[in-house]
Amino acid sequence: MSDIKKIGRPRSFDYEEALSQAMNVFWEKGFNGASIRDLTKAMGIPAPSLYSAFGDKQELFLKAIDLYSDGDNCEPIVALETEEDIETAIIRFFEAIIQYATEHESGAKGCFLASCATTSVGQVEGVGSRIRASIVDTEIRLAARFDREIAKGTLPASFPSLERAAMMFDLRQGYIFRGRAGVGAKELKRGLEERARMLVTS
Amino acid sequence: MSDIKKIGRPRSFDYEEALSQAMNVFWEKGFNGASIRDLTKAMGIPAPSLYSAFGDKQELFLKAIDLYSDGDNCEPIVALETEEDIETAIIRFFEAIIQYATEHESGAKGCFLASCATTSVGQVEGVGSRIRASIVDTEIRLAARFDREIAKGTLPASFPSLERAAMMFDLRQGYIFRGRAGVGAKELKRGLEERARMLVTS
DNA sequence: CTAATTATATAATGACCGTTATATAAAAGA
DNA sequence: TCTTTTATATAACGGTCATTATATAATTAG
CATH class of the missing domain: 1.10.10.60 (Homeodomain-like)
Incomplete structure (x- = not known):
């Protein structure tokens, strides 16, 4: 073709x-x-x-x-899916996000959708719907990681995968925002372990 | 004067x-x-x-x-400080944010700092430092609400006020992002109670 | 080969950008 | 009153914006 x-x-x-x-x-x-x-x-x-x-x-x-x-090269998600221990996986996920948010090459910081495309909603038709579709896709992928733990038995069957996935997604926005504002990686990593622990607590 | x-x-x-x-x-x-x-x-x-x-x-x-x-009219924070029950207060806080994020007047959506000023960091000198200062101020104010509960005895003295305040702040970014992308208020309110519960769980 | 098709290179288009001269109006100080 | 000071109104400035005419080069179809 x-x-x-x-x-x-x-x-x-x-x-x-x-x-x-x-x-x-x-x-x-x-x-x-x-x-x-x-x-x-x-x-x-x-x-x-x-x-x-x-x-x-x-x-x-x-x-x-x-x-x-369409690019499947989103490092944070790959990190989350690769690491076996769920709590460590979440930490790696956020660490990758923090790196993106603070020291990505060529001045571009954060997530293209989150910190650039968002601004143009309402100014360029079609941006909003694309971002919404991407949100759904991402959350499904994040939730699948929790579902894997449920299947393994390390998380209870009643674990609210999608809600926690949404929470991870929203926390991510916070890191991106802080990174954009110039907050350093070291500071962003404070409290990361506690967050990871909370996210897997039923 | x-x-x-x-x-x-x-x-x-x-x-x-x-x-x-x-x-x-x-x-x-x-x-x-x-x-x-x-x-x-x-x-x-x-x-x-x-x-x-x-x-x-x-x-x-x-x-x-x-x-x-400088404006002290930030409705979400006022809602958080006014409501007596801490869990309800958090819910009111996020509800106000969701309203801002989805139906604010004159096309302006979200938070001026979070969804507008952020974009201009690096393009206009002085924006980054102002946003960082605002982050610190806001977190201190949010943490103070938790400290009030500690003083009342409804939260343990060991409660990590500042960490939870930072978490609330970051979750807020998620709501703003989703709102900007066109996600509706109704959908944004799903799971709100669980989030509030998690935020006050020690 | 010639015709048709598509990409390139160069340069121009009118519109709008942020900013500022210029001249005038309204206040205070003398 | 007359000068000084500051704000206003009008209009212009060069520069850059997104976009496109025009002419030319490179490829395929017949």
């Missing part, structure tokens, strides 16, 4: 790579703060190529959101 | 009122999204008056943040 020959002059840049670069610019500067010049410079293509390949700025932004959402 | 006669032509608009209107515009559209024309229109003054009274756009933004921070 990918190497079918298309008529016309072939593209001289990689679509996904360029989109990824655009996402980084949005991440760093926000939707309004990112100018077309910023974007084309980072993407390495002139403006007309951007418009013909991605549509206008709003469509490009939506495509960047989709690229981010 | 306020009715000293100053020389020169007196101002024809109310300083705080105009600043408040500016804040609303920033709240709704963000720092970059709010143009000087938007601001002057909402403030009811021409551009030169804006510049002479508030400085440039960045200074106006910082003054708006200060106005918001």
Whole structure:
């Protein structure tokens, strides 16, 4: 499906790579703060190529959101799913979030959806629905981790997986917010163990 | 101190009122999204008056943040402090936040600091430090509510007031995020009682 | 080869951006 | 009254914004 020959002059840049670069610019500067010049410079293509390949700025932004959402490389969740002990897993989850929130490369901090896309709800149609879909997806994935413990028998069958998953999600927003405001990783990690303990307490 | 006669032509608009209107515009559209024309229109003054009274756009933004921070009219905190029963107080606290997050007037949703000012950290100098100061203030105030319960004897002396206050603060960010994304109040209130119970469990 | 199709490069478009000259009006001090 | 001081009103400034005309290059179809 990918190497079918298309008529016309072939593209001289990689679509996904360029989109990824655009996402980084949005991440760093926000939707309004990112100018077309910023974007084309980072993407390495002139403006007309951007418009013909991605549509206008709003469509490009939506495509960047989709690229981010589809990426399964969210380190915090991977950490949560990898670690066997549930309490340690939660700690690793938040530690990864704290790292994202405080020292992510290229000035982009936090979560692209949480700290960048959110701002543009109401300004760019389609952002809100995408974020809501992502929230549902994430919570399901987090809840599944608790369900695994229920299956293992380390958590009771009555354990409210989805509620605790939602709570983890909301706490995450707090870390991202603090990180954005400039609070350091060391300070953010204080009290982490107690939080993990609370989250698995029935 | 306020009715000293100053020389020169007196101002024809109310300083705080105009600043408040500016804040609303920033709240709704963000720092970059709010143009000087938007601001002057909402403030009811021409551009030169804006510049002479508030400085440039960045200074106006910082003054708006200060106005918001100094305002003691934060309904959620008032609700928390007013209600006597601690668990009910927490529920009222979050209910007020949910209302702010979902149906605040004039398009502005959430918390001015959390969902607007945050975006401009790194773009406008002085925003980060102001937000951090506000975080500390808020947490101290929230913790004080728990301390009151300790004094009353309804919570043990060992109760970790500050940690739980920080947790409430972070959960708040989750509500604001969801509200911004368009999640409704009804859905946000699900599980609220359990959260309140957890927050006061030692 | 020629025609059709698509991407590129260059540069221009009008609109709006934040900001500021300029001139005038309204107050206090002398 | 006349000067000084500050605020107002009007309009303009250069710069940048998102977007697109125009012309050219590279590919496939026939």
